[in-house]
Amino acid sequence: MSALIVVGHREIPEFIPSVAGAPFALIGIALSIFLSFRNGACYDRWWEARKNWGELLVASRDLARQSELFARRSAEAADIRRRILNLTVVLSDELVRYLRGGDCPADSAKRLLAPYVCDAVRASPHPPIEAANQITRLMIELRENNLLSDIEFSMLDHTLSRLTNAVGICERLKSTPVPFGYTLLLHRTAHLFCFMMPFGLRMCSAR
Numbered sequence: 001m002s003a004l005i006v007v008g009h010r011e012i013p014e015f016i017p018s019v020a021g022a023p024f025a026l027i028g029i030a031l032s033i034f035l036s037f038r039n040g041a042c043y044d045r046w047w048e049a050r051k052n053w054g055e056l057l058v059a060s061r062d063l064a065r066q067s068e069l070f071a072r073r074s075a076e077a078a079d080i081r082r083r084i085l086n087l088t089v090v091l092s093d094e095l096v097r098y099l100r101g102g103d104c105p106a107d108s109a110k111r112l113l114a115p116y117v118c119d120a121v122r123a124s125p126h127p128p129i130e131a132a133n134q135i136t137r138l139m140i141e142l143r144e145n146n147l148l149s150d151i152e153f154s155m156l157d158h159t160l161s162r163l164t165n166a167v168g169i170c171e172r173l174k175s176t177p178v179p180f181g182y183t184l185l186l187h188r189t190a191h192l193f194c195f196m197m198p199f200g201l202r203m204c205s206a207r
Contacts, residue, residue: 005198086112
């Protein structure tokens, strides 16, 4: 379009209007402000998501490390630890599926969980939180069987709270997009600037 307008300015200038170049400076300032706001907001969201996923990874590793406390106390405790770690993997996997929608390529719930637990997680309206609830039930079972002390239970529960907090932050990022006003103003200003610029090229070249 710019090329056609510039050619029209040269060949049939009486039919192609020209626009003074001064307004483009004002529109350019507005465009730069809108772009700065939007870029800043998008970068903040990306950086928060990156830190939050890192926290999810670290909390998962901490839970695996801390569960070594009771793993050797009995065969039952070792089996429960294995189930807790499997649920931790499923929590992250189901979170990805929950946020993106569609199927889960890894399908860790079906591979790692007992059928009735897998069905409970998948039937829940919020699968990642249901996986966390299943971990809590296993921790309660350990405490009731005296395989876990109060202090150890509190420590593991704190780590599990970090996991659920990460899930909540991911949900907030998904459900709170960049403000519509930023997008609308940026798009309209950019389209207006790009549409009007070719009409001002003649005035600029004449100067």
